[in-house]
Amino acid sequence: MxxxxxxxxxxxxxxxxxxxxxxxxxxxxxxxxxxxxxxxxxxxxxxxxxxxxxxxxxxxxxxxxxxxxxxxxxxxxxxxxxxxxxxxxxxxxxxxxxxxxxxxxxxxxxxxxxxxxxxxxxxxxxxxxxxxxxxxxxPLGGVTAYRAMFTRAALQAGERVLINGIGGGVALLALQMALVAGAEVWVTSGSEDKIEKAVAIGAKGGISYKTEKWAAALSKQAGGGFDVIVDSAGGPGFGDLLDAAAPGARIVFYGATNGDVPNVALRKVFWKQLSLLGSTMGTEQDFKEMVRFVEQHQLVxxxxxxxxxxxxxxxxxxxxxxxxxxxxxxxxxx
CATH class of the missing domain: 3.90.180.10 (Medium-chain alcohol dehydrogenases, catalytic domain)
Structure with a gap:
């Protein structure tokens, strides 16, 4: 072959x-x-x-x-x-x-x-x-997005979601899954073109993470902080996600493209009662449920x-x- x-x-x-x-x-x-x-x-x-x-x-x-x-x-x-x-x-x-x-x-x-x-x-x-x-x-992107969004972050209809770094396969599948689950979704990217494409899919809006104090600006635009934040970058910009998080939010991350997170402001984590959730791929049950979810909602x-x-x-x-x-x-x- x-x-x-x-x-x-x-x-x-x-x-x-x-x-x-x-x-x-x-x-x-x-x-x-x-x-x-x-x-x-x-x-x-x-x-x-x-x-x-x-x-x-x-x-x-x-x-x-x-x-x-x-x-x-x-x-x-x-x-x-x-x-x-x-x-x-x-x-x-x-x-x-x-x-x-x-x-x-x-x-x-x-x-x-x-x-x-x-x-x-x-x-x-x-x-x-x-x-x-x-x-x-x-397969890989779908089960990763599904476990992060539902098994780990337990997303509920009506919640406000932020997907940090839209454009990759997992992030886009997470966007599609969150939308059909009844969430309001916002995005970030370093590319305005990718933000526009996410909005065309159904995101409410987005902002470049290169913008100074983007977390505050996007939270104001969205009408408040975010209940669920999905990230795969990590690195120095992770602190901005703590600022974007609503009290009681769940931040779930499935990668660290930009490396480890330096100098996390732990006071923001405990004062806001935040949950930081790691996620990798998914179980066989996660995979089966993901496929059923895709079929049920006819996701492409x-x-x-x-x-x-x-x-x-x-x-x-x-x-x-x-x-x-x-x-x-x-x-x-x-």
Whole structure:
């Protein structure tokens, strides 16, 4: 089969002929029609991720058709259109993943290929209203957004939500999910174009986080502070989120793109009775509930651009430069 193979840190990802994987006991082989990029793929390429091994076929998100079954797998799965849950071996504690938790695409070969094999219980029926490209955009970003917004922050209808740094796949899915859940959503970005696109989707408004004292300005514009704040940046700007938070707010963060948070004003946390919530991916139950939620509300992930598999390196560079507004997709089989 053809696959995009990464041979080492800071190496160009290359399209190559490799052996087609065959399903072992309890596994299915999925012929991938589409895959989607995540920042994780860029970080692996740059060597900024734990447990690196090379060569590796990266890629965590994929959708396709089950083409072969391993021993013990229900025959009903054959020829089914599916999307893949990339979070494996969560463990028996729903509150947090266990030591054996792993994400597809490292340490095991991932979805930037014509075929991939995964345990059968990690595939879910593809929502019928989604194309393969749209379905491929959903798994990692969708479960991350769903767990952050509902399992961790317990979002309620009528609450005011702030999504800090709109434009990435998780942030846009969080926006869409919050809107159909009945929340009022506001956004920040360093790009006015991305703010405008978020407003077109349904956000009430937004502001550039480059604006001086943006938290106070946006809170005034919104008519008050925010009940739920979703962030993936961290870094020095995290303190602004404490200013934007309403009393009793929940701030949930699923990444730290800008690094650790220096000099947190703890007095603001305790005086406002804030909850700071970390979130990573989601349980198998979170994933199933996310897929049902998407089907129930007929949500369609926002796609920025679609590339042929051979142009995977070009897609990675677009993500690395933060040019995308929505998911970047690799079309594998038309």
């Amino acid at each position: 053809q696959a995009l193979v990464l041979d080492g840190i800071n190496q160009v990802i290359q399209l190559r002929e490799v052996s087609t994987p065959q399903p072992g006991p309890g596994e299915v082989q999925v012929q991938l029609h589409a895959a989607a990029l995540n920042h994780r793929d860029v970080w692996i390429q740059k060597g900024q991720y734990a447990g690196l091994k090379f060569p590796i076929i990266v890629g965590s998100d994929g959708a396709g058709i089950v083409t072969a079954l391993g021993e013990g797998v229900n025959e009903d799965l054959r020829n089914q259109e599916v999307l893949i849950n990339p979070g494996h071996n969560w463990g028996d504690k729903p509150a947090a993943q266990g030591r054996d938790f792993a994400i597809l695409g490292l340490p095991h070969d991932g979805t930037f290929a014509e075929y991939v094999c995964v345990p059968a219980h990690y595939v879910q029926p593809k929502p019928a209203h989604l194309s393969f490209e749209q379905a491929a955009a959903l 992930p926002v796609i920025d651009q679609t590339f042929p598999l051979a142009e995977g390196e070009k897609a990675l560079r677009r993500m690395d430069d933060s040019l995308q507004c929505g998911k970047l997709i690799l079309s594998i089989k038309n």
